[in-house]
Amino acid sequence: RDPGISLAYGVNFAASGAVSVVGTFFTLWIVTYGTTQGGLTSAGALAKAGMIMGISQIMGLVASPIFGVLSDKIGRVRTVSLATGLTALVFFCSLLIINPLQGGMILLGLFVGFTQISGLIAGGALVAQRAPEAVRGSVMGFYGFCGALGIMLAFLLGGWLFDRWMFQGPFVLVAVLCAGVALWSLVVDRILKRKAE
Numbered sequence: 434r435d436p437g438i439s440l441a442y443g444v445n446f447a448a449s450g451a452v453s454v455v456g457t458f459f460t461l462w463i464v465t466y467g468t469t470q471g472g473l474t475s476a477g478a479l480a481k482a483g484m485i486m487g488i489s490q491i492m493g494l495v496a497s498p499i500f501g502v503l504s505d506k507i508g509r510v511r512t513v514s515l516a517t518g519l520t521a522l523v524f525f526c527s528l529l530i531i532n533p534l535q536g537g538m539i540l541l542g543l544f545v546g547f548t549q550i551s552g553l554i555a556g557g558a559l560v561a562q563r564a565p566e567a568v569r570g571s572v573m574g575f576y577g578f579c580g581a582l583g584i585m586l587a588f589l590l591g592g593w594l595f596d597r598w599m600f601q602g603p604f605v606l607v608a609v610l611c612a613g614v615a616l617w618s619l620v621v622d623r624i625l626k627r628k629a630e
Contacts, residue, residue: 436621437510438572441560442579443617444513447610448552449580450587451520455549457588458595458603459542460486463533466600471534481534485542492546500551504558510622513559516551517615523548524608527601552611583610 460482467478504512523544530537556576564572587603594602 435563436624437559437563440510440513440614440618440621441556441563442576443614444517444552444556444559445576445580446583446586447517447607447614448520448549448556448583450583450591450610451524451549451552451607453584453587454524454591454603454607455489455545458591458600459489459545461595462600463538466533471532473534485539488539489542489546489549492543493550496547496550497554500554501558504555509555509559509562510618510625512555513552514615514618514622516548516555517611517618520548520552521608521612521615524604524611527604527608530601533600552614 460479463482463485464475464478467473467481468475471478473481500512500516503515507515523541526541526544530541532538560572560576587607591603591606594606
């Protein structure tokens with residue numbers, strides 16, 4: 434019944450999928466391309482992937498406090514809009530990468546690392562604010578369940594897209610999910626504004 438809580442469930446679904454895709458398919462993309470088309474050994478491809486993943490994770494640490502502060506400064510729902518919109522944009526940019534062994538992949542890794550965690554921070558702040566005290570445990574439990582569903586979808590459908598469509602398939606999947614949540618958050622923002630008036 435609370436559109437803000439429903440939105441938080443959607444954010445956790447999409448954001449958990451984003452984190453899973455980065456953790457699994459970013460490395461797999463580099464290693465698969467490096468060993469099949471890039472002329473690298475498995476060890477060399479893994480080393481390249483490890484370097485980019487390290488950069489990505491550092492950017493995640495930088496983003497966490499930023500989106501926490503934004504949740505307090507501009508509001509929870511608007512931070513969700515910003516986080517999911519940026520995530521959608523950055524993950525769609527994976528389509529611009531033809532050779533993941535070149536410098537563009539490092540740039541993508543920077544932005545992917547920055548945005549991947551943003552939805553989890555924004556969604557967590559939103560659900561913590563809106564969950565009624567009497568049913569807080571139930572709300573948080575279902576919030577976690579939605580995240581688990583997002584991880585399952587990212588692994589199952591993302592893996593199928595990686596094999597059957599293109600290496601960027603899992604990233605496009607997350608981009609579509611996050612774009613949908615970003616649009617949803619704009620609607621929720623209007624609803625909550627009307628209720629507050």
